[in-house]
Amino acid sequence: MTFIEEFAQEFVAVYNSKNEKEICHKARILVGEINKDEYQFTRTTHPYAMATALYHLLSDEAKLTDEESIPVAKLLYYCLLKNYLINNDMDISDVKYADLIDGCQLGIIFMTKFMKFIAFSIISGIAHYMPDGARKHLGNQLLLFCKTVQHVETMHFHHFIGDELMEEYKELAQELNQYLPKVADLSILKCECTPIIEQICKDIEFDCALRGNEF
Secondary structure, eight states: OOHHHHHHHHHHHHHHHTOHHHHHHHHHHHHHHHHHOGGGGGSOSOHHHHHHHHHHHTSGGGOOOHHHHHHHHHHHHHHHHHHHHHHTTOOTTSTTHHHHHHHHHHHHHHHHHSHHIIIIIIIITTTOOOHHHHHHHHHHHHHHHHHHHHHHHHTTOOOOOOHHHHHHHHHHHHHHTTTSOOOSOHHHHHHHHHHHHHHHHHHHHHHHHHHTTOO
16 A cells, blocks of 8 residues: 555545544645645555545545645546446455445546536546537446446445435435436446546546656
């Protein structure tokens, strides 16, 4: 486990303790690490855990400025996509399968909140897709995450994110399911989305490396 992964775990623990002073203190350190080297966040071995920390870093308790929130949201999106890529072929009996489902649920919450930023600043701005294509790909990713969770629910696999986010997820999922199209074969949607997700991850990694002078 890298230093930044260990520190991310510390930040989540402090966030869960509800100690506002310590949350702000740890948040400043984490923001400093992002400003110093974004690329290190793309080397994490447990992207769901990092995504959780970054999501909490965007909370009101962390008191980030709008400018500081931009790279955090970019890295959070990256970690959620990376989590899907490394875990989507896991067997339901594998302990890492929980990361897939938790990551999809967190992804649904995050994507619906930051839809315009993800589509235009990341998928279009960093990955260079045309705006219409960016909206389409984000919509497909949201559909993929929703249907992945629905699929495991039909098998009575109920491993969910923490209680704090559970109600928010349930409300969003219920609303989204009224408008999202039906998917006859999840494997086809997965095959369509995976190459795009892989390319977006590579483009974000390149963007982070450039900002950190890794080349």
